[in-house]
Amino acid sequence: xxxxxxxxxxxxxxxxxxxxxxxxxxxxxxWRDNPVFVQVLGMCPxxxxxxxxxxxxxxxxxxxxxxxxxxxxxxxxxxxIPKEVRIASxxxxxxxxxxxxxxxxxAVSVDLHKxxxxxxxxxxxxxxxxSRAEAFASxxxxxxxxxxxxxxxxxxxFALFCIGSIREIIGSGTLLGFQVMPDTFEKxxxxxxxxxxxxxxxxxxxxxxxxxxxxxKA
Amino acid sequence: MSDQNKIIAPDGSGEKKMIFxxxxxxxxxxxxxxxxxxxxxVTIENNRAKALEDAVFQVIPGITKTKTFxxxxxxxxxxxxxxxxxxxxxxxGYDDQGVFKGVAFQGSxxxxxxxxxxxxxxxxxxxxxxxxxxxxxxxxPGIGDKIEKDPFLSNMKSMDVALNENLADLKxxxxxxxxxxxxxxxxxxxxxxxxxxxxxxxxxxxxxxKEWIPKIYKNKQTFLSNVKTEx
Numbered sequence: 001x002x003x004x005x006x007x008x009x010x011x012x013x014x015x016x017x018x019x020x021x022x023x024x025x026x027x028x029x030x031w032r033d034n035p036v037f038v039q040v041l042g043m044c045p046x047x048x049x050x051x052x053x054x055x056x057x058x059x060x061x062x063x064x065x066x067x068x069x070x071x072x073x074x075x076x077x078x079x080x081i082p083k084e085v086r087i088a089s090x091x092x093x094x095x096x097x098x099x100x101x102x103x104x105x106x107a108v109s110v111d112l113h114k115x116x117x118x119x120x121x122x123x124x125x126x127x128x129x130x131s132r133a134e135a136f137a138s139x140x141x142x143x144x145x146x147x148x149x150x151x152x153x154x155x156x157x158f159a160l161f162c163i164g165s166i167r168e169i170i171g172s173g174t175l176l177g178f179q180v181m182p183d184t185f186e187k188x189x190x191x192x193x194x195x196x197x198x199x200x201x202x203x204x205x206x207x208x209x210x211x212x213x214x215x216x217k218a
Numbered sequence: 219m220s221d222q223n224k225i226i227a228p229d230g231s232g233e234k235k236m237i238f239x240x241x242x243x244x245x246x247x248x249x250x251x252x253x254x255x256x257x258x259x260v261t262i263e264n265n266r267a268k269a270l271e272d273a274v275f276q277v278i279p280g281i282t283k284t285k286t287f288x289x290x291x292x293x294x295x296x297x298x299x300x301x302x303x304x305x306x307x308x309x310x311g312y313d314d315q316g317v318f319k320g321v322a323f324q325g326s327x328x329x330x331x332x333x334x335x336x337x338x339x340x341x342x343x344x345x346x347x348x349x350x351x352x353x354x355x356x357x358x359p360g361i362g363d364k365i366e367k368d369p370f371l372s373n374m375k376s377m378d379v380a381l382n383e384n385l386a387d388l389k390x391x392x393x394x395x396x397x398x399x400x401x402x403x404x405x406x407x408x409x410x411x412x413x414x415x416x417x418x419x420x421x422x423x424x425x426x427x428k429e430w431i432p433k434i435y436k437n438k439q440t441f442l443s444n445v446k447t448e449x
Contacts, residue, residue, distance in 0.1 A: 077239075077243070080239055080242075081239050081243070082232065082235050082236045082239055084232075084236055085236045085239060085240050088240065089239065089240060089243050092240075092243055092244065092247050093243065093247060095247075096246075096247035096250050096251055097250075099251050099254070099255075100250060100251065100254040103254050103255055103258040103262065104254065104258060106258065106262045106265065107258040107261040107262050107265065109265070110265045110266060110269045111269075114354060117356060189361075193358070
C-alpha cells in the first residue's frame with residue numbers, strides 16, 4: 001500500500017478535484033492498490049457473492065455507493081468528530097448508507113435482493129470501507145475522499161466482476177445470464193460453490209503478483 | 219496516543235463535544251434512513267406482492283386471474299380487504315372464463331441452508347397438489363437448488379393430499395422416500411445428494427397441508443362463489 005502520499009495537507013472542499021491528484025486517488029484504488037487483488041481486503045463478499053457476474057456487479061455497485069457516500073460524509077465531518085468516538089461515528093455513518101442501499105435494492109428487484117441475501121447487510125463490516133474512512137477520509141478533503149471512494153469502490157467491483165464472470169462462464173456456461181458455452185459443455189458445478197471462489201481468486205492473485213514482481217525487477 | 223489525550227479538556231468540554239457529535243450524527247443518520255425507507259416502502263410492497271402473484275401463475279397452471287383471500291378468526295375466508303401483512307392469506311386462481319382452478323398457499327421451514335419458503339398450488343376438486351414454487355431459498359447452488367427443476371418438480375404435479383373422512387386431517391402423511399422408490403401419489407421422490415433439502419420440502423408440505431387444506435376444502439364454495447362477483 002502506498003499510504004505515504006495520502007496524508008497531504010487539507011486544501012478546502014473540492015479544491016483538488018480538477019488536479020492530477022484527484023485522478024491519482026481514483027486510479028490508485030482502481031488498479032495500483034486494488035482492494036481485492038493487491039490489498040487482499042474484503043475477502044468475505046469477494047468469495048461469497050462472486051458466483052455470477054450479475055451478483056458481482058450488483059454487490060460492487062452497492063459497495064461503491066456506500067464507500068463513496070461514507071467517505072464524503074466522514075470527510076465533511078472530519079473536524080467535527082472527536083477522535084475518541086470516531087470509530088463509533090464511522091460505523092454509524094456506514095450502517096446508515098448500507099440500510100439505504102438495502103431498501104433501494106429491494107425496491108429495484110426482489111430477485112436481486114434474494115440472491116445477494118445477507119451480504120448486503122454485511123457491507124457494514126466490510127473492512128475496505130472502514131479502512132478508507134480511517135486511513136483516508138478522516139484526513140483528506142471532500143474532493144479527494146470522493147475520488148478515493150469511487151476508485152476503491154470501482155476497483156472492488158472490477159475485482160468482483162473478474163472473479164464472478166469466470167465462475168459464471170465455467171460454472172453455469174453463461175455470462176450475465178446469456179449462454180456463452182455450447183450446449184455440449186459440461187458445467188463445473190464446483191465453480192459456483194465456495195471452493196470455486198477460492199480457486200478463481202488464487203488464479204487472479206497469481207496473475208497480479210506475477211505482474212507486480214516482473215515490474216519491480218525491471 | 220499522547221496527542222489524543224490532549225483533546226479532552228479538564229473542564230469536561232471534551233465529553234460534551236463527544237456526546238454532541240454522536241447525537242448529531244445519530245440524528246442525521248436516522249433522518250437519512252427514514253427518508254429512504256418511506257420513499258421505497260410502497261415500491262417494495264408492490265414488488266413483493268407482484269413476485270407472489272407471478273409465483274401463483276406458476277403453481278396453478280392455466281390461470282389468468284388471481285384473487286387474494288384472508289383467513290378470518292372463525293376459520294372462514296373472505297376477500298382480502300386489509301394491507302396488514304400479519305393476516306394469513308391464500309390466493310385463488312381463475313382462468314379466462316372465470317372458472318376456479320385452485321388455491322395457492324405458502325409454507326416455510328428449516329432446510330439445509332436457513333429457511334426455505336415455498337408456495338404450493340392445490341386443486342380442491344381433485345384433492346391434489348398441482349404445482350410448487352420456491353419463494354425463498356438459501357440451498358446449495360447446484361445441489362439443493364435442484365428442487366426447482368425437473369425431475370423433482372414432477373413430484374408436485376399430481377400429489378395426493380386427500381382428506382380423511384371427518385375432513386380434519388390428511389388421509390396419508392406426505393413422506394419423502396429415497397430416489398426411485400416412490401410408489402404412492404403421496405410420496406416425494408428425493409434427490410440423490412440433496413436428501414436434507416428433499417426431506418425439508420416433504421416436511422414443509424406435510425405441515426402446511428395439514429394446516430391449510432382442511433380449511434380450504436371446507437370453504438371451497440367461498441372461492442367458487444366469488445367468480446360471479448368477479449364477472
